[in-house]
Amino acid sequence: MDKEVIKALRVVLEEGLEATLITVVKVLGSVPRKPGAQMLVFADGTTAGTIGGGCGEADAKREALQVMTTHQAKKYSLNMTADIAEDEGMVCGGIMELFIDYLGPQCDSEQIALLENYFVSLDHGESPLLVTVTESNEDNLGKKMMIIQKDGQFSGDLGSPALNRAVLENREDSSGKASFAILNLDDSLHRCGNNEAKPTVQLMLEPPVCKAQLLILGGGHIALPLAGMAEILGFEVSVVDDRPSFANPGRFRTANRVICNDFERALDELEIGTQTHVVIVTRGHRHDKVCLKKVIHRPAGYIGMIGSRRRVKSLFAELQGEGIPEERLQQVYSPIGLKIGAETPEEIALCILGEIINVHKNPDKKIIRMA
Numbered sequence: 001m002d003k004e005v006i007k008a009l010r011v012v013l014e015e016g017l018e019a020t021l022i023t024v025v026k027v028l029g030s031v032p033r034k035p036g037a038q039m040l041v042f043a044d045g046t047t048a049g050t051i052g053g054g055c056g057e058a059d060a061k062r063e064a065l066q067v068m069t070t071h072q073a074k075k076y077s078l079n080m081t082a083d084i085a086e087d088e089g090m091v092c093g094g095i096m097e098l099f100i101d102y103l104g105p106q107c108d109s110e111q112i113a114l115l116e117n118y119f120v121s122l123d124h125g126e127s128p129l130l131v132t133v134t135e136s137n138e139d140n141l142g143k144k145m146m147i148i149q150k151d152g153q154f155s156g157d158l159g160s161p162a163l164n165r166a167v168l169e170n171r172e173d174s175s176g177k178a179s180f181a182i183l184n185l186d187d188s189l190h191r192c193g194n195n196e197a198k199p200t201v202q203l204m205l206e207p208p209v210c211k212a213q214l215l216i217l218g219g220g221h222i223a224l225p226l227a228g229m230a231e232i233l234g235f236e237v238s239v240v241d242d243r244p245s246f247a248n249p250g251r252f253r254t255a256n257r258v259i260c261n262d263f264e265r266a267l268d269e270l271e272i273g274t275q276t277h278v279v280i281v282t283r284g285h286r287h288d289k290v291c292l293k294k295v296i297h298r299p300a301g302y303i304g305m306i307g308s309r310r311r312v313k314s315l316f317a318e319l320q321g322e323g324i325p326e327e328r329l330q331q332v333y334s335p336i337g338l339k340i341g342a343e344t345p346e347e348i349a350l351c352i353l354g355e356i357i358n359v360h361k362n363p364d365k366k367i368i369r370m371a
Contacts, residue, residue, distance in 0.1 A: 001038065001130070001206050003234070006122070008040045008048035009103070013116055018043045018104035020064040024051055025134060025182055025204060029094025031080060036180025036206070043068060051096065056080040064100050071106040073143070075099055075135065099134045099204060107143075114145050114156045121147065127208055131167055133158055134182075135202030158203070162189055167203060181205045211236050212275050212301075212360055217263060217291045218282035219246035222306070226279065226349035227255045233353065235277075240266045263287055267294040273301075277356045279336070280305040289315055296328055302359045304333035304352060333359075 001009075005021070012019045024037045032052030039049040039057070041064040051057055056078045063076045078096045103115075121128045131146040138159065146156035146164065148171060158164050166189040184199035186192045192199055214230045216223045219241030227237050231254040238257040241247035247260035259266050263282070272278065278300045280291045288305055292315070295303055305312065312334045320326055337351035338358075 001208060002049050003211065005038045005040050005049040006119075008042075009115070010119060012040070012042075012103055013112065013119070016105055018068055018102075018106075020067045021101045021103055022051055022060055022064055023099045023101070023204060024096050025075075025099045025202075026097035027094060028096075031094040031096050033096070035182065039064075041065065041068075051098070056096070060098055060100075063098070067100045067102050068104070071102050071104075073099070073101040073134075099132075101132070110156075111143060111145060114147060117155060118147050121149070122208055126150070129171060130206040130208075131156075131158065131171075132204045132206070133201065134204045135199065137200060163201065166190075171205060179207065212277065213238065213273075214356070215270065215272065215276055215278045215300075216240070217267075217278065217280045218287070219243065219251065219258075220281060220283060221345040222281045222348050222352075223279075224252070225346040226281075226352060227252050229349055229353055231255070233357070238270070240270075241282075263290050264294060267291065272298040274299050276300045277302040277360065278304070279352060279356075281336075285311065285315065289318065292332065293319065293322075293324070296324060296332070302333065302356050303331065304336040304355065306336045306348075307334060309335060 008019075009021070011017065020041045022039045022041065024033055024035050026035060027033075033050070037049075037051045039047050039051045039060070041047050041061050045061065045065070047061065051060060060076070060078055063074075067074055076098045078098055080094055080096065118128055118130055127150055129148040131148060133144040136159070144158045146154055146158050146167065148154045148168065152168060154164070154168065158167060163185075166185055167183065170183055170185075170191050183203045183205055184192050185201045185203070187200040189201070212235050214227075214235040214237045216226055216237065216239045219239050223239060227239055230237050237255045238259065239247060239252050239255050240259045240261065240263060242260065242262050244260050247258050249255070249258050252258050272295060278295050280288055280303070282288050282291060288307065292303070292305060296319075307315070316329045319329060333355060336355070337348060338354045340347070340351050340354075342348045342351040
């Protein structure tokens with residue numbers, strides 16, 4: 001769930017407003033957003049989040065306002081053919097299947113209470129999975145919800161103990177790497193594929209938004225625009241340097257955290273997970289080596305290091321001689337950034353962020369090192 005949508009949903013619950021939540025659950029062809037994209041529509045027509053801007057979003061909003069009138073969730077197939085798109089100067093030609101859910105005073109009190117508990121869980125630093133019925137033979141679309149914690153504990157009810165168990169048993173395979181997923185079950189509540197017969201029950205599995213983190217090792221000229229651009233893109237930014245004149249909040253006003261410490265000691269204390277993107281842009285070979293050795297075996301989502309091909313090749317050879325496997329080093333993006341002819345610090349920062357976004361959005365894509 002997008003952070004902007006979460007923020008708006010909190011307002012809906014706290015102020016007792018009416019709204020509808022649009023979620024992309026399936027796509028076919030050329031479309032602007034992937035499954036899991038969401039947009040919240042308020043009664044006055046204002047929105048939070050987006051399912052793709054032009055290309056039919058106005059049509060989706062009209063459907064959402066109708067749901068607000070009926071108070072009944074629905075599925076809607078948004079056909080964004082080229083004829084529709086041409087009116088808006090955009091090229092789309094696919095179909096997005098949307099689930100439009102009503103939220104407001106006419107909701108069941110249990111549903112409201114469950115959503116409130118969901119936000120309490122987020123505030124406590126937990127990682128709850130929100131499960132919603134989006135297709136069923138019964139009239140319970142959007143009304144039956146469940147929150148599942150990492151340890152398997154759950155609250156809420158999907159309509160029957162058997163369905164609750166089926167979701168608990170299948171949630172790991174469906175959610176994959178903490179990403180949005182659709183779970184289809186047949187009449188025996190066994191999992192069925194997207195291309196099989198129409199499922200008896202379809203459920204939407206939403207993990208909480210996990211904010212991407214950017215860890216910049218080195219506070220020099222590239223780090224400054226890199227931190228600023230990353231903040232605009234929604235990254236949680238940390239900067240580390242051992243020089244007080246470079247590592248200070250006055251210099252990095254947009255960073256969430258600025259650490260002035262020895263690189264090795266700082267990295268010993270920092271948590272690096274799959275949502276952490278590490279950029280090594282220190283002032284010299286020795287510091288690059290220290291940083292890379294400290295992060296190479298950590299589960300970072302991305303590790304990139306600046307340097308010429310000759311310098312990188314030499315450093316990798318040193319590290320291999322010290323026992324770091326070649327396959328680990330091959331996972332490092334170095335020379336860093338997309339090859340766009342960047343020269344200035346701002347251009348280099350842009351090409352680094354472009355590469356990070358590509359890796360972040362396509363985690364299963366095969367890594368291709370630049371020649």
